[in-house]
Amino acid sequence: MPELPEVETIRRQLCTAGVKGRVVEKVLIDWPRTVDPLSPAVFCKKITGRTIERLSRHGKWLIFELDSEDNLLVHLRMTGGFYLSSGALKKGTYDRAILQLSGGLNLHFRDPRKFGRMRLGVFPLGLGPDAMEIGARQFFQTLEKTNRGLKTLLLDQSFIAGVGNIYADEALFEARLHPLRKAGTLTDDEMLALYNAVTHVIRSAVENGGTSLGDGQGNYTDLNGNSGGNSDKANAYGRAGLPCVVCKNPLEKITVAQRATVFCAHCQH
């Protein structure tokens, strides 16, 4: 599932592939809800002729900065991804939108489950600081203000943007903190451990080119169709019932905020 490291990997690859500086010459929308709330006709009209000046990211949102008042904001949700083609346009089975760029480059937005979204706006709304950029002080201040459970909090994009189910479980495992632990009960050392774990887990996943984990069809692949190099790094996610890498006791699986949550009851408190 694309979380921050996967989106960042795609962003970097789009830069390398030379998407920057190209003009959007034509837009094809195959699944209208992809561009909801705009109609495909309005959406296409607004970005046709615009130049992609920069590619940035905040949390899980990919931002195509255009030479207009609006930018193109893309959220991959669970199964979204991009790939490029050149020459004669050939639509792939799961392509929901295709941007035909100047120089004969086609940018395909592929999304089997149709949850991904393309929006027009200056910047994605309602997000907290990016997980790669949040400072320790800001992290502590937010933790101290709430008594929500840690896993729920980590998944809340208005608290910290970019952490999803995989990296939430991995960060809590690394910090030795129980997913249901209330934020307000953490000691200073525990808050620091959580901060270090979140930033370390996210940054090392970015360095490894993202993680490909999931239920099979939702597996993430990068721009070139490769799965992430971080796949064998999971200590908790997807390892329910398997021995903890630290204490060898079987990992437990519970549901938190309606998501599968795996942790070690022996190591995480």
Next chain:
DNA sequence: GAAGACCTGCTA
């Protein structure tokens, strides 16, 4: 704060 809706393909 919890649960449903949105979707589809893979697994059991």
Next chain:
DNA sequence: TAGCAGGTCTTC
């Protein structure tokens, strides 16, 4: 063939 997976928005 039923159920699961997951991110976010909507609705109780």
